[in-house]
Amino acid sequence: MSCPDRSFYLRPTEIVAKELIGKRLVRILEDRSNHRLERLSGIIVETEAYGNADDRASHAYRGLTIRNSPMFGEVGRTYVYFIYGNHFCLNVSARSDQRRAGAVLLRALEPREGIHIMNKLRNSQNIHDLTSGPGKICQAMDISKSQNYLDMTDPQSELRIEYVKEDCIREIAVTQRVRVRYATNKKWRFAFNPVPS
DNA sequence: CGCTCGATATTCT
DNA sequence: GAATATCGAGCGA
Numbered sequence: 730m731s732c733p734d735r736s737f738y739l740r741p742t743e744i745v746a747k748e749l750i751g752k753r754l755v756r757i758l759e760d761r762s763n764h765r766l767e768r769l770s771g772i773i774v775e776t777e778a779y780g781n782a783d784d785r786a787s788h789a790y791r792g793l794t795i796r797n798s799p800m801f802g803e804v805g806r807t808y809v810y811f812i813y814g815n816h817f818c819l820n821v822s823a824r825s826d827q828r829r830a831g832a833v834l835l836r837a838l839e840p841r842e843g844i845h846i847m848n849k850l851r852n853s854q855n856i857h858d859l860t861s862g863p864g865k866i867c868q869a870m871d872i873s874k875s876q877n878y879l880d881m882t883d884p885q886s887e888l889r890i891e892y893v894k895e896d897c898i899r900e901i902a903v904t905q906r907v908r909v910r911y912a913t914n915k916k917w918r919f920a921f922n923p924v925p926s
Numbered sequence: 927c928g929c930t931c932g933a934t935a936t937t938c939t
Numbered sequence: 940g941a942a943t944a945t946c947g948a949g950c951g952a
Contacts, residue, residue, distance in 0.1 A: 777944070786944070788937090796936060814934025816945045834944055864945045908944060929950085939941080 730891040732882050738804035738823040742831035745823035746778035747919045750901050753891045754838055756870040758846070767846055769870050771838030771860050772893065777906045778917040779820070781830035785911035789830035800830040805882040808832045809867070809874055816864030817873050821881050821890065836863050836907070837920070 733752070738745055756769040779787040779800075788797040788810070799808035799822050808820040824831030838860035840847060847859055847869035860866045867873065872888065881890045899921045906918045 779944070788944080791938080794937070810944085811935050812943065813945050814932085815947095816933090818944065820944090836944085862945070868946090906944070910943095927952085929952105931947105931949090933946095935943100937942090 730884075730894075732884050732889050732891050733805075734882050735803075735805050738821065738882070739826060740823070741825045742780055742823050742828070742833060743778040743915075743917050745821075746776040746833040746917065747901060747903075749773050749776050749821070749833055749835070749890065750919050750921060751893060751899075753841065753893050754835065754866075754870075755889050755891055756843075756872070757887045758843075758871060767843055769843035769847055770841045770891075771866075772841060773835060773837075773890075774839050775835075775837035775918070775920040777834045777836060777919070778823075778915075779832050779834060780915075780917075781824070781828055784915065786906060786909040786915075787830070787912075789832075793830075797830070799878050800832045802878065803880075805880060807876055807879045807881060807888060809872060809877040811874065812864075817867035818863040819867055819872055819876075834863060835866060836918075837861050838866055840869075 752773050753770050758767045760767050781789045789800045793801050804822050806822050820832035820834050822832045840859050851869045860869050876888050879888050880886050902920050902922050903916050904918045
């Protein structure tokens with residue numbers, strides 16, 4: 730399956746955040762015990778956009794540092810950061826060429842492939858708890874700083890985003906960002922409404 | 927269910 | 940030293 734290309738990510742960050750809803754995040758892992766590649770995946774169901782100097786909630790607000798440098802680099806690449814002493818979070822860099830920095834935080838997935846492997850990595854049985862948060866995604870897919878600045882547009886990449894065949898028929902909710910205390914006027918969180926049960 | 931706490935990277939004060 | 944784009948365990952109502 731093909732991946733959104735560089736131009737997909739070279740647009741305003743909040744547009745990219747909204748359009749990533751319904752796409753598929755794919756992680757390829759090497760299983761050393763049987764020398765096979767394991768494919769893990771999930772449908773992206775929740776994202777948040779983070780801007781640059783005009784967005785007080787963004788890591789890029791105060792300018793370029795070593796940590797946030799992927800937000801200023803080539804679009805379509807991962808930005809992985811460590812937070813609260815315990816957790817990694819996965820972003821994709823995205824911005825129009827009018828802006829200096831920007832990234833989309835991937836907050837939640839609906840697990841699709843390799844669920845038993847993700848269960849093992851998270852030490853969890855509950856599928857509803859498997860990838861329902863930014864830290865959980867990274868734990869379930871074995872993502873850490875070694876996956877920083879990878880090319881998400883490369884169909885061979887160990888970490889990439891793919892188009893999905895089936896149409897998105899679910900409505901996308903637009904709200905304030907979670908746990909953001911500044912810049913609360915920006916409605917830059919996008920999510921599928923919970924599946925009707 | 928809701929609250930608090932511990933894990934301790936990274937940046938800013 | 941304090942704040943932060945988090946999570947899960949432990950506790951009490």
